[in-house]
Structures are given as structure tokens and as C-alpha cells.
Amino acid sequence: MTSGFVNLGTPPIRPTEPFAAFDAEIIRTIEKAICEAWNLLRCSARIDLSTANETDITKELQDSIIDVMNSGSVNGFVPELFNHPSRDGSVMDYSGNIQKRSQISQFICQNLCPYL
Amino acid sequence: MTSSKFGVERETFHKEDYENCPILRWAEIKAEHQREIKQIALLIAKGTEPWEEVDNIVGKIFHLTKADKQLIADALEYSLPYKAKKDGANAKPDDKEINSFLDTLTNLFQPFVGENSLKICRVRGFSSKSFEFFKVSFEHEYTANSTAEQLANISEILSTPLSASLIRIKLDSNKWLVGQLSQRRYWSKTRARLMALEWLDSGFLSNRES
Numbered sequence: 001m002t003s004g005f006v007n008l009g010t011p012p013i014r015p016t017e018p019f020a021a022f023d024a025e026i027i028r029t030i031e032k033a034i035c036e037a038w039n040l041l042r043c044s045a046r047i048d049l050s051t052a053n054e055t056d057i058t059k060e061l062q063d064s065i066i067d068v069m070n071s072g073s074v075n076g077f078v079p080e081l082f083n084h085p086s087r088d089g090s091v092m093d094y095s096g097n098i099q100k101r102s103q104i105s106q107f108i109c110q111n112l113c114p115y116l
Numbered sequence: 117m118t119s120s121k122f123g124v125e126r127e128t129f130h131k132e133d134y135e136n137c138p139i140l141r142w143a144e145i146k147a148e149h150q151r152e153i154k155q156i157a158l159l160i161a162k163g164t165e166p167w168e169e170v171d172n173i174v175g176k177i178f179h180l181t182k183a184d185k186q187l188i189a190d191a192l193e194y195s196l197p198y199k200a201k202k203d204g205a206n207a208k209p210d211d212k213e214i215n216s217f218l219d220t221l222t223n224l225f226q227p228f229v230g231e232n233s234l235k236i237c238r239v240r241g242f243s244s245k246s247f248e249f250f251k252v253s254f255e256h257e258y259t260a261n262s263t264a265e266q267l268a269n270i271s272e273i274l275s276t277p278l279s280a281s282l283i284r285i286k287l288d289s290n291k292w293l294v295g296q297l298s299q300r301r302y303w304s305k306t307r308a309r310l311m312a313l314e315w316l317d318s319g320f321l322s323n324r325e326s
Binding site: 021022023024025026029070075076078079080081108109110 | 181182183184224226227228229230309312313316317319
């Protein structure tokens with residue numbers, strides 16, 4: 001079918017997603033944790049954000065996210081459910097093919113113990 | 117290390133497990149932890165059994181979380197290859213263990229249901245020797261009553277041979293009935309954690325109506 005004034009044509013075939021969509025509440029929880037970690041970092045004497053380079057800020061943010069997780073200050077963002085954030089990891093995008101290289105990756109715990 | 121098991125005449129393990137085990141040199145341990153270890157060593161030398169303190173100091177050294185410690189405790193309680201432990205793991209869970217499982221599951225899952233109230237309640241209406249049931253509801257109004265149709269549905273499922281340890285039946289758009297094998301090993305706190313993780317990871321939350 002060709003596109004025209006009343007017909008925009010057939011949409012491209014999307015690949016099948018390799019994993020189920022994350023619920024919005026999970027994304028919101030992680031977002032809250034990152035905001036909390038950033039606020040902690042801004043008030044902290046650990047690093048001067050105005051002069052530090054990107055790598056140092058990312059590392060401190062990672063530590064700050066771990067602090068938030070261990071403190072339990074963000075509801076649901078707890079070590080029972082989330083792994084410690086990792087840096088410079090490669091992750092799949094929705095198509096399952098392209099590798100995305102994020103500064104910080106936050107994963108849900110998996111493979112706890114095969115015998116339980 | 118989880119590869120240890122009984123072989124034909126001796127215990128076996130994977131050498132790489134021991135090689136990967138991060139045993140620290142004394143000099144690499146923080147001074148405060150060294151002091152604590154020396155105190156614990158003195159207690160052991162005197163004949164006391166401060167095993168809880170040993171667990172605590174190991175947890176501090178390796179930065180184990182509360183959840184990590186619970187996982188280890190559950191693995192030792194339910195997964196050791198000794199007859200007494202195996203029998204205990206397969207025994208019927210008591211009310212306290214089931215309630216502890218349901219409380220853990222509720223606490224872990226509640227933050228992810230938004231404005232809806234999560235209700236996870238035990239259901240005793242389905243008599244089964246091999247399964248225990250609970251209901252999961254995401255509604256403001258919660259009713260624990262079961263319809264005759266639901267009862268008939270469960271009875272039919274339970275009357276046939278099952279090779280599953282978990283049954284999950286969608287009762288309506290926001291309500292599920294979950295049955296697990298009535299064995300203690302399926303009702304540990306770590307099992308509740310695994311179930312919450314499986315629900316989060318599988319998009320279980322996305323299947324409900326907001």
C-alpha cells in the first residue's frame with residue numbers, strides 16, 4: 001500500500017520485545033532513588049560538583065545510589081529486590097540486538113540461589 | 117559456594133568455587149574488624165560458641181545485606197543434603213511460617229502497586245493435602261469470599277496429577293489465587309523474595325487494571 005493524502009502507509013514491522021515491559025512503578029522507584037542520591041551528593045562534602053569531571057561524578061553518584069539503597073529511604077528501593085548499580089555496562093535495547101552503553105545500570109536481582 | 121554435594125564415597129565440590137571465594141588476607145581487613153575478630157577468637161578459645169557474632173563479622177567484612185544473610189540462612193535450613201534437613205524442608209509449614217512468607221511478600225511488593233492497596237491473604241477454603249493457597253488483590257475493596265465457580269475450578273485442577281509447585285489462577289482483572297506446595301522450603305522468606313522478584317521481572321504488575 002502506498003502512502004498518500006488519506007493514507008500514511010503501512011507501519012514498519014516492529015521486532016518482538018525480548019523481555020516484558022517494566023511496570024511504571026518500578027521505573028518511578030528507580031527515578032526517585034536517583035533523585036535522592038543526587039540530592040545527597042549535592043549536600044555532600046565528598047565531591048565538588050562544580051569542578052569534578054564526569055567520571056568522578058558518575059562514580060560518586062553510584063556510591064550515593066548504594067547509600068540510598070542501604071538506608072531504605074526510598075520505598076521499594078531495597079537490596080532484597082535491586083542489585084547494586086554497575087558502571088559502564090552494556091545492555092540490550094528493546095529489539096534485543098543493539099547494545100546500549102549506559103553510564104550507570106540498575107538491575108533487578110536475579111539468580112539468587114539455584115537450590116532454593 | 118553452592119556446588120558441594122555428596123559423591124559416591126566422599127564430598128565433592130568445584131575447585132573453581134574455592135578459587136573464586138574471596139578470602140581476604142589479614143592485612144586487607146580493616147583495623148576495627150581485626151579487633152572484633154580477635155575478641156571472637158578469644159571467646160571461642162574459652163569454649164563459648166559465639167556463632168552469631170561470627171556471622172555478623174563475616175557479614176560486615178563482605179558487606180552482606182540483610183537479604184544476603186537471610187538467603188544464606190534459608191539455604192542452610194532448606195538445602196543441606198542431610199536427612200534431618202531434607203525431612204524438615206519437606207515438612208508441612210506451620211501458620212507462623214506461612215504468615216511470615218505472606219508478610220514478606222506484601223512488604224516487598226506494596227511499593228510497586230501505586231495508589232491501589234495490595235492485599236495478600238491466606239485462603240483456607242480449598243482443602244488440599246499438598247497445596248496452601250493465598251489471594252492477591254490490587255483493589256480498594258477487598259473481598260476474601262470465593263465463588264462456587266472458583267471452588268469448582270480449583271477442585272478440578274487439584275484432582276489431576278500435578279507436576280507443578282505453583283498454581284496461579286486469575287480470578288478477575290485485579291485478583292489472583294496462588295497455590296504453593298505445602299512444604300516448608302517453599303514458604304521461606306527468600307522464597308517470598310524470589311516470588312516478588314519474579315512478579316516484578318515478568319510484568320505481572322502490568323497485567324492488572326489500574
